Amino acid sequence: MIPKILLVNPPIYDFAAYDFWLKPYGLLSIAGYLRGKAEFTLFDYLDRLSSTLRLRPEGHPFVSNQKQFRSDQWGRGRFYCEKVPNPACLKAIPRYFRRFGLPRKIFKDFLKQQRTFDFVLIQTTMTYWYQGVAEVIEDVHDALPQAKIVLGGNYVMLCNNHAQKLGADFLVQGTNPGPLWEYLGITPDLSQPALWEVYEKLNVGVLRLTDGCPFNCTYCSVPKIYGKFRARPLQCSLAELELLAKRNVENIAFYDDALLFEPEKVLMPFLNEVIERRMKVNFHSPNGLHARFVTKELAELMVRAGFKTFYLGFESASSTWQRRTGSKVFCDELAQAVEYLTSAGAEQQNITAYQILGHPHGDIQELEESMRFVNGLGIRGMLADFSPLPSTLDGEFCRKWVDMDEPLFHNKTAFPIILMGFNESNRLKDLQRKLNRSLTK
Ligand code: B12
Ligand code: SF4
Numbered sequence: 548m549i550p551k552i553l554l555v556n557p558p559i560y561d562f563a564a565y566d567f568w569l570k571p572y573g574l575l576s577i578a579g580y581l582r583g584k585a586e587f588t589l590f591d592y593l594d595r596l597s598s599t600l601r602l603r604p605e606g607h608p609f610v611s612n613q614k615q616f617r618s619d620q621w622g623r624g625r626f627y628c629e630k631v632p633n634p635a636c637l638k639a640i641p642r643y644f645r646r647f648g649l650p651r652k653i654f655k656d657f658l659k660q661q662r663t664f665d666f667v668l669i670q671t672t673m674t675y676w677y678q679g680v681a682e683v684i685e686d687v688h689d690a691l692p693q694a695k696i697v698l699g700g701n702y703v704m705l706c707n708n709h710a711q712k713l714g715a716d717f718l719v720q721g722t723n724p725g726p727l728w729e730y731l732g733i734t735p736d737l738s739q740p741a742l743w744e745v746y747e748k749l750n751v752g753v754l755r756l757t758d759g760c761p762f763n764c765t766y767c768s769v770p771k772i773y774g775k776f777r778a779r780p781l782q783c784s785l786a787e788l789e790l791l792a793k794r795n796v797e798n799i800a801f802y803d804d805a806l807l808f809e810p811e812k813v814l815m816p817f818l819n820e821v822i823e824r825r826m827k828v829n830f831h832s833p834n835g836l837h838a839r840f841v842t843k844e845l846a847e848l849m850v851r852a853g854f855k856t857f858y859l860g861f862e863s864a865s866s867t868w869q870r871r872t873g874s875k876v877f878c879d880e881l882a883q884a885v886e887y888l889t890s891a892g893a894e895q896q897n898i899t900a901y902q903i904l905g906h907p908h909g910d911i912q913e914l915e916e917s918m919r920f921v922n923g924l925g926i927r928g929m930l931a932d933f934s935p936l937p938s939t940l941d942g943e944f945c946r947k948w949v950d951m952d953e954p955l956f957h958n959k960t961a962f963p964i965i966l967m968g969f970n971e972s973n974r975l976k977d978l979q980r981k982l983n984r985s986l987t988k
Contacts (some may be wrong), residue, residue, distance in 0.1 A: 549585050550665040550731065553694070554578055554745065555687075556591040557669060557679035558648030560631065562640070562960040566595055566624050568800035568833055571670035572753045573700045577724055578668070578742035580735035588664070589745040590657060592648030592679070595624055596748040621829060621855060622751040622798035634678070636953060640961045641969055651682065658690035666695050666731060669715070671702035674954040675934070677713065684714050697727065704772055705937060706954050722758070722773060738780075740787035743794060752791035752799045756784050756813050760804040762837075764873035765940040766906065766933070769804045776805055778813045785820055792826055800831045807840035815845065818852035828853055835860030835901055838876050838884035846887035857888055858929070861900040864917035868908060872941070878920065885924045896986065898926040904975060905933040905963025907944050914975060922982040930979050932959035933966075 556571035571591065578587055591597065595616060618624040626647040633644040667687050671680050684696055699719035703710045710718055717730050728735050743752060759773035791799060806814060821828075830853050838859045849857075863869060864878050881900060889895055900921045906912055921928040934957050935945035942951060948965055949956035956962070963972045 552585045553664040553667045554589045555669045557683045558592040560678040562642045564647040570753045574670040575741035579739045582739045584733045664694045668697045671700035674702045674706050675958040740790050749794050752796040753802050755802045757803045762875045768936045798829045807837050810845050818848050821852045829855040831856045838881045841884035843887050846891040850891040857898045859900045862903045863912040864920040865913040868912045895925050899929050901931040903933050904930040905966050927983050932963050934959040
């Protein structure tokens with residue numbers, strides 16, 4: 548008898564959430580390594596094409612064919628949500644708090660109808676989203692007291708002490724899932740792609756060609772958690788792409804931290820193979836590309852292979868701020884990258900530069916000037932609200948303002964408001980909207 552495993556991607560409790568190509572990729576990767584060695588069922592609260600809806604034929608307000616929840620041309624879209632009270636420590640934030648994802652009752656009904664599961668694997672993502680994880684644990688404990696609950700992912704890695712208290716039976720503490728195989732009593736096959744077939748309907752997929760990042764930005768947890776930059780085996784990534792293409796997935800988001808580093812070893816051979824095999828998919832880079840590594844040749848290859856949206860990590864035009872936080876990019880490098888991308892055929896409206904809002908060293912960031920600089924390049928700007936992370940230099944500095952041991956204080960909507968005030972945060976967001984609108988006139 549092979550074990551029965553339930554995979555859960557929890558609902559999100561937050562002021563805002565949007566399906567910006569969100570998939571529980573860590574969870575699906577773990578399940579992929581165990582393909583054929585366990586019986587899997589998925590419950591993804593954030594699946595906007597959810598098959599669980601079929602269990603409830605009377606129809607629900609969040610069904611994917613309703614206009615407001617329909618995907619845009621690249622597969623992104625809104626989640627169904629309900630207003631909930633702000634958590635006590637975020638009472639002072641003048642924004643509505645919500646629960647995003649399928650209603651709780653659907654999961655409870657689903658658990659009642661299912662056979663028993665031996666294990667329940669739960670994805671954790673942003674540290675400040677742990678309330679959704681706690682809700683799932685509570686419901687599983689109630690309905691399936693004998694099932695063993697396993698947690699893994701970013702929240703567990705960054706807030707391990709906090710996560711220990713949620714009531715799970717086993718936590719995958721780092722990026723090496725080794726101890727999990729022993730706990731489950733299954734030998735994995737690490738050459739297997741993520742378990743995408745567990746979705747009945749899929750329009751968006753995720754790939755990751757690399758792990759880690761060669762930089763060491765003072766606000767980021769990646770260098771500490773992932774260590775040295777490493778490429779994943781090209782053949783495994785291509786096999787995963789083939790699997791996604793077979794499922795008719797049209798949009799693929801890269802979850803790499805440094806997708807463009809050493810491109811001749813990683814991205815270029817991958818994209819050449821995509822062209823060679825005549826695969827027709829749209830690629831996206833929501834997780835910020837390094838402008839420094841965009842060359843003329845790479846830009847042309849990316850556009851030819853199917854890249855449609857380009858998100859570039861920029862953060863600030865102030866050279867003082869850039870040097871102080873890790874020198875990942877300078878202004879001339881952003882300008883050069885934009886020129887290469889647009890000359891290669893990328894549409895300007897699909898090129899976006901991220902800039903941090905609410906950084907603790909905002910005094911030297913010159914954010915307004917940075918926004919105008921980006922606008923002057925003819926591309927869109929997007930303010931990336933700052934989320935302070937424990938164990939990073941900048942996150943630890945934020946203990947001046949918030950209790951960093953309470954992950955809700957890492958909330959990206961809340962922190963900039965706590966630091967700079969609601970009006971100033973809104974003023975800068977309005978300015979960003981205005982600048983972006985000016986590009987379309
Ligand atoms: C992809 C990504 C995104 C995607 C969305 C991902 C998602 N599904 O929600 C996008 C681009 C939208 C995004 C947005 C943001 N992100 Co982000 N993102 C990432 C990234 C690169 C990967 C996260 C991920 O999906 N990991 C899953 C897989 C890919 O990880 P893996 O290590 O290969 O998994 C292995 C193990 O960890 C383990 N494992 C992982 N999951 C599980 C689950 C189980 C059950 C088990 C057993 C094991 C297991 O096994 C896997 C296989 O070996 C991380 C950085 C990083 N490298 O982790 C930042 C990161 C999570 N993001 C971060 C930040 C700051 C943000 C933003 C706040 C940025 C901004 N200001 O806008 C926003 C927040 C969005 C929101 N709505 O609040 C921070 C964390 C913030 C926090 N407080 O938690 C991180 C850590 C980056 C950083 N700066 O340090 N992000
Ligand atoms: S370049 Fe990006 S992933 Fe790398 S350390 Fe800096 S912020 Fe993190």
